[in-house]
Amino acid sequence: MIVGLLGLLLTVFLVFYSTIELEDSLTSTQMQMVGILAKSIETDYRAGEWPFETLEEISKQEDYPSFTWVIDHNGKIVMADNATMWGKQIKDPALGAEKPFAEKRFYPEMNGEMLLIAYPLDIKEQGKHWMLYHGNSLKPIAAAKNKIILSSIGFFLGALCLAFIFSLFLARNITKPILELTKGAKAVAEGNLDYNVKVETHDEFENLASAFNQMTSDLKKSRAQLEKYSKELEKGIKEKTKDLEKEKLKLEKSEKAAYNMMEDLNEANKDLEVEKKSIEQKVRERTVELQKAYEDLKELDKAKEEFISLLSHELKTPIFPIMGYTDMILSGSMGKISGKQKEKLKIIEKNAANLSRLVADMLDMSRLELKKVKLEMDKCELGGLAKEASDSLALLAKNKRVGIKINAKEKVTAFCDKKRILQVIENLVTNAVKFTRVKGKIEIAVSKDKDNAKVSVKDNGIGIPKEKQKELFSRFYQIKTGIAREQGGGVGLGLAISKGIIELHKGRIWCESEKGKGATITFTIPLKTTKSLK
């Protein structure tokens, strides 16, 4: 359609253009010819001749009607190729023009349109040029025009035919497979995977078509698989949904139960709240009572401490003259005494010493209990301390014929209150001497045990039964067990005081014994100790 329209336009343009071209070329050739003619006429005229024959000759040469006129300054034809025109008057405003011109004019006597060339001659009379007029029929141009139109149409029709044939070929070899493929794609898009594209062109289209068919069949397989999965999934989901519904039912049940429980709990909570308030009230009351009791106890403790302090002072005061004078009399500075007197004075001395010790122990015990004892910490070698204790009790041991052996293989230096640790060792050795048979053996062992100093006092005496070992370190153990008197005095504060002192040192004291095989009392204290000790 578009091709046809374009061809038509092209033809019209070609015809129009070639017509103008033909006219232009005719005009220019005619103009040249007329120019030459004009020169010849001018020359002849000056020579006094009339080129009548020349004009005739020109007219005869033309296939189509033509005319050639020479017109004088008055517009009268003075010469013409056709003798009938001689002397005729022309009325034309173009006469007398200074320059040649061409013009299409219609002459009825010539049967049609003519191309007129007007050429001014170089002959002037009364200021006006003579003119040479040459007319030529336009018929040859029209004929040429028709020819062009005809050939154009022919060409146009031929081209149209060719285009039609070509499009037929296109449709057969390209459009058809494309259309087929499009159809296939459309079918696939609409979900018809069974559509088979049929292209047998033996070229790329066929390859494309077979690839397309392959793709379709793959798609079909995938879709089938997908459908299978989908069905399985659906089945699974259905089962899950069922399970979930069961669960939901269960949950609802338990929710209900929980709600009921909450109700019960709330009820219980309320009861508890009431209970709590009453308990709080009781606690407050008890706290006040306890506070008062605590204050009372503190008061009591203070009174006890004051009492014991005063009592020990009052006891020590009479002991001083008793012991002093006994000592002085025994030393002989108050005069000579008999052996019998000396013997009895020794008894006084021993009892006074026991009494003095008891008073000191009592005061100690009381202070340890009230945590009023302050340790005086210093570096101290415990082997030396054991020796010191053994020396100070040498007389006591000798009287009972008990041997004291010190077993210290290495120097053990601990940070402790020297006086107090000595007191502990003396207490332990005193006890050991007391509870060892005559001619018994006592061993003081000093060693290191990791970060602790370890001191143990071992005897081979009567031993301490298991059930009594725990009580050993409690106050007045010896009085309670009734063994104090028979073993030569003492109320048994020694071990209780020792325990207090060792605990103040952040140490430990314990007893190991089998009945009849003697007893070992051991204590440990840290080698290095912090200064936070009281």
Next chain:
Amino acid sequence: MKKKVLILHVDDDPDTLTLVHDVLGSVYDADSARSGKECLAMLHKKKYDGVLLDVLMPDMSGWDVYQQIRKTDKKLKVAFLSAIECSKERLAKLKKEGVADYITKPISPAELKKRVAAVMKK
């Protein structure tokens, strides 16, 4: 004859006073006072070389007596002889204050002589 050193012992217990007098009498001229007030009065009358003070007494404590003595006499040798025990720390503090010694009762006569001698030698 060499002039004897004069010592004043203060205690509210008469038996203690007698004992100390008997112990120290062989070495020094020893006087006794039954109370703090009596001690201060005697110190006004006589010039003593040393004073042995009990701590716990009914009218004035030994410590109060000591303060009174130091108000007028900075050089007099004063030691305590008491049944109340004294910690190392307390003793150091007392010595800094100018107390010569602190002796704890009961003490053996021989030991007492030694301690007093040490004080009087200083």
